[in-house]
Amino acid sequence: MRRAELGLGELVKPATRVAGELRVPGDKSIAHRALILGALADGESVITDLPSGEDVRATVACLRSLGVRIDRDATEVRIRGAIPSPAGGGGPGWGLSNPHGPLDCANSGTTMRLLLGLLAGSSVSAVLDGDGSLRRRPMARLVEPLRRMGARIESRDGHSPLVVTGVPLQGRRHVMSVPSAQVKSALLLAGLAARGPTTVMEPVPTRDHTERLLTAMGADLRVTAGTIELRPSHRPLRAIRLAVPGDFSSASFWMAAAALRPGWSITIDAVGLNPTRTAFLRILEAMGAAVDVELTRTDLEPRGTVRVTGRPLRAVALAAEDVAGAIDEIPALLAVATQAEGRTSIVGAAELRVKESDRIAGMAEGLRRMGALIDERPDAISVEGPAALRGATVASNGDHRIAMALAIAGLAATGSSTIEDADCVAVSYPEFFATLRQVTHES
Numbered sequence: 139m140r141r142a143e144l145g146l147g148e149l150v151k152p153a154t155r156v157a158g159e160l161r162v163p164g165d166k167s168i169a170h171r172a173l174i175l176g177a178l179a180d181g182e183s184v185i186t187d188l189p190s191g192e193d194v195r196a197t198v199a200c201l202r203s204l205g206v207r208i209d210r211d212a213t214e215v216r217i218r219g220a221i222p223s224p225a226g227g228g229g230p231g232w233g234l235s236n237p238h239g240p241l242d243c244a245n246s247g248t249t250m251r252l253l254l255g256l257l258a259g260s261s262v263s264a265v266l267d268g269d270g271s272l273r274r275r276p277m278a279r280l281v282e283p284l285r286r287m288g289a290r291i292e293s294r295d296g297h298s299p300l301v302v303t304g305v306p307l308q309g310r311r312h313v314m315s316v317p318s319a320q321v322k323s324a325l326l327l328a329g330l331a332a333r334g335p336t337t338v339m340e341p342v343p344t345r346d347h348t349e350r351l352l353t354a355m356g357a358d359l360r361v362t363a364g365t366i367e368l369r370p371s372h373r374p375l376r377a378i379r380l381a382v383p384g385d386f387s388s389a390s391f392w393m394a395a396a397a398l399r400p401g402w403s404i405t406i407d408a409v410g411l412n413p414t415r416t417a418f419l420r421i422l423e424a425m426g427a428a429v430d431v432e433l434t435r436t437d438l439e440p441r442g443t444v445r446v447t448g449r450p451l452r453a454v455a456l457a458a459e460d461v462a463g464a465i466d467e468i469p470a471l472l473a474v475a476t477q478a479e480g481r482t483s484i485v486g487a488a489e490l491r492v493k494e495s496d497r498i499a500g501m502a503e504g505l506r507r508m509g510a511l512i513d514e515r516p517d518a519i520s521v522e523g524p525a526a527l528r529g530a531t532v533a534s535n536g537d538h539r540i541a542m543a544l545a546i547a548g549l550a551a552t553g554s555s556t557i558e559d560a561d562c563v564a565v566s567y568p569e570f571f572a573t574l575r576q577v578t579h580e581s
Contacts, residue, residue, distance in 0.1 A: 148541075148560035148571050150548035151580060152529070153395075156402035156448075158577040162389045163189040164382035165410045166566055168347045168439060170197050170248045171323065172380050174256060175351050176217035177206040177234075178330070181377035185215045188382055191566045193246035200243065200253055204262065205235030219377060234262045240299065243268040245494060245565050247275050248320055250298060254280060255324025258289035259331030260304035267299040271494050271536060280321045283312050284328055287336075309334035309370070316489065317462040319344035322366070326352065326359075329368040330375075337367045342462045345414045347439070354378055354438050383410035383441035387466040388567050390418050391542045392577065394470040396446040397427040398477050398550045403447040404577060411440045417463030419444065421471060425478055426451045451478035453523060458486025465489060469543035472501045475521035476510045477550055488517035494565075495537040504532035504544045508551055529553030538565040545574060 164187040174197065176183030188194060188210070198208055198215075207218040234257075241264055243250040250266050254277070257264055267273075278296030285291060287310050292301040309332040312325055322338050326348055329336025341364070349366060352359050355375040360367045389406045396404035411433060423429045426449050433442040453475065461468065461484060468490060475482035490497040502514040507530040511522035529551045534541035541560050548555035563570045574580075 147531070147556040147558040148545070150545045150555045150557060150574070151578070152551050152553065153549040153578040155579060156395050156399070156404065156549065156577055157579070159405040159407065160392065160573060160577065161407050162384040162392070162409060163191060163567055163569070165189070165385040165439075166191060166194050167248065167319070167345060167385075168382050168410070169194045170246075170252060171348050171351055172378070172382070173197050173201060173208070173215075173217060174252055174327070175355060175375060176378065177201050177204075177219060178256075178375050179217075179219040179355060179377040180374035181219055183217045183219065183377040184379045185217070186213060186381045188215050189385065189566070191564060191568060192244055193249065193565050196242065196244040196246045197249045200241040200249060203237040203239075203241055204264075205233070219374070234260055236262055237264050240265040240267045243272060243298075245269050245271055247272060247494075250277070250300070251280055251320040251324045252327060254291070254300060254302060255284065255327035257302045257304055258284045258287070258291065258328045259307040263303045265299050265301050273298050275494075276492050279316060279318065280324050283310070283321075283325060286310050287328055287332060289328070307332040309336040311337040311339070313339045314341065317342050317344050318489075319348070323348035326366065326368050330357070330370070332370060335367050335369045337365060339365050342459045343414055344462060345412065347412065350438055351378070380438065383439050384408050385566070386410045386412070386415045386418075389444065390467040390470045391546050391570070393418065393422060393444065393446040394474045394543075395546050395549055395577065397422055397425070397448050397451065397474050398546070399448045400450060401448060403445065405443060405445040407443050408434070408441055409444055411442050411444075414463070417460065418467040418471065421454060421456070421460070421464060422446060422474070424454050425474065451523075453478045453480030453482040455482070456484045461487045461489070466539065469497055469501050469539045470546060472505065472519065472521060473543045473547035476505060476523050476525045476527060476547060478523040481520055481522050483518065483520040485518040487519065493537070493539075495535040495540065497537065497540060500533070500535045500537060500540045501543060504540065505547060507532050508544075508547060508555065527551035529555045531556040531558065534559045534562055536562045538563045538567065542567065542570055545571070549578065
């Protein structure tokens with residue numbers, strides 16, 4: 139029986155070689171959005187390569203609780219859009235049903251925020267709730283702009299559970315102070331059923347999966363530099379067929395692993411290469427790693443093959459705009475930074491403290507236990523390298539990205555490491571540790 143099955147965490151052995159070619163699970167950011175927008179479309183949408191992680195399963199379960207028909211087999215998911223009904227505003231309405239109990243978003247902040255935007259302008263009353271980690275995540279940054287549109291939402295001091303009573307909404311102009319693709323997307327979903335245009339202005343670009351899907355499905359969307367405007371339409375969204383590309387954030391851990399040592403190399407096939415998601419590749423190149431990218435498809439969501447090969451690493455300095463473009467990859471980057479020559483500094487990263495856990499504190503504690511020199515500040519973190527890492531027992535804090543990032547750091551350590559509560563990787567990447575053994579050729 140494996141250590142993880144005994145509740146002792148997952149054992150990570152130091153690697154002498156990292157090499158291989160692989161695929162990663164489908165992109166959960168895209169999957170959440172495709173499922174929700176498919177539920178609003180006229181007709182049947184078909185999605186292939188939907189990831190099996192717990193976050194996406196939470197979105198599927200919530201949509202089913204709202205009366206959406208979703209059929210899944212081994213190869214594809216079929217979503218029968220809710221029957222259109224007159225909206226309170228000038229836009230489309232949806233034949234969603236009141237759920238019989240709270241909508242359980244589990245650990246998925248994306249599920250909660252997107253559904254809150256969707257339901258605010260619907261005819262549904264619902265309670266959105268989640269696990270202890272999700273209840274600690276801030277929701278006021280979305281609740282307040284939705285209320286300015288007329289939404290009726292009750293929260294627990296800006297946190298879930300959230301009680302939403304769907305009402306007619308009025309489109310508004312939103313100027314976002316903190317970059318957030320989830321908040322942006324939720325406001326656009328609310329705008330689908332609002333009277334008048336809904337405009338979102340973001341200080342730096344964030345992932346644009348929602349905008350791409352809305353455009354492909356026939357929404358009246360106009361995107362210019364830093365501004366997204368959605369105008370209501372009486373026409374329902376068109377159903378779509380979508381193959382979900384591999385999740386770039388999941389792939390980043392293998393890119394990081396390859397970058398740790400000269401000569402280590404990983405190739406990831408069919409991975410999403412949306413330009414709003416690939417800042418991590420530019421950062422790895424700036425650190426000295428060899429990065430080769432081959433685009434194979436450039437349709438709704440570009441995808442292709444990425445090969446990363448390790449070479450001697452040097453430190454980098456990241457500003458707030460760099461962090462916004464690689465927010466989910468920062469834990470993996472910190473693991474790489476332990477092996478780079480010099481001081482890697484990351485500033486403007488306060489958003490990392492309100493993810494599934496406080497990722498600045500969690501990564502700082504874990505890497506310190508492994509022997510790295512870390513300086514931590516409220517919105518910043520820096521790493522002195524190269525560090526002679528040693529095996530240690532480290533805490534994931536129930537956060538899938540911390541668990542995977544510390545496991546990658548463990549490959550460059552002397553001695554084995556134990557990642558506590560490692561089963562949290564099931565949120566996004568259930569096969570992570572099996573793949574880790576594969577690419578390190580562990581017998």
